[in-house]
Amino acid sequence: MVTWSFLNEYIGTEVFFIDWSLRMVPISLLVMIACSLFMYFGMKPDPSELKFHGSKEFYKQELEKLGPMTFEEKILGFGFLSIILLAILRPLYVDFLPFAWLHPAHSVLYLCDNIVYDPF
Numbered sequence: 001m002v003t004w005s006f007l008n009e010y011i012g013t014e015v016f017f018i019d020w021s022l023r024m025v026p027i028s029l030l031v032m033i034a035c036s037l038f039m040y041f042g043m044k045p046d047p048s049e050l051k052f053h054g055s056k057e058f059y060k061q062e063l064e065k066l067g068p069m070t071f072e073e074k075i076l077g078f079g080f081l082s083i084i085l086l087a088i089l090r091p092l093y094v095d096f097l098p099f100a101w102l103h104p105a106h107s108v109l110y111l112c113d114n115i116v117y118d119p120f
Helices: 002-011 017-042 056-066 071-088 104-116
Strands: none
Touching: 017 071
């Protein structure tokens, strides 16, 4: 989000997040494939490290220790999803609602200020 905002300021025009993301998919796939090949062939673990000592029950116990999601966690999850949706769907509403507070970069600041630092 920060890089996207700097890019918009640098070139002087708005690049929609979805356009930027779609243009970066081929490069991202190439980098992921290269990293995967490097990790598979170049980073072989010792045979003693191949055993995994965790079990399904261990992770179930750890998940139970966490307990249910709190109200604050739900609010922050909703805020995160809202910001992502605002960024992705901006081409659909930018012509109809050109308000500054609907810009995804500004909505991050709004969310952090009003929900995280000044809760209900």
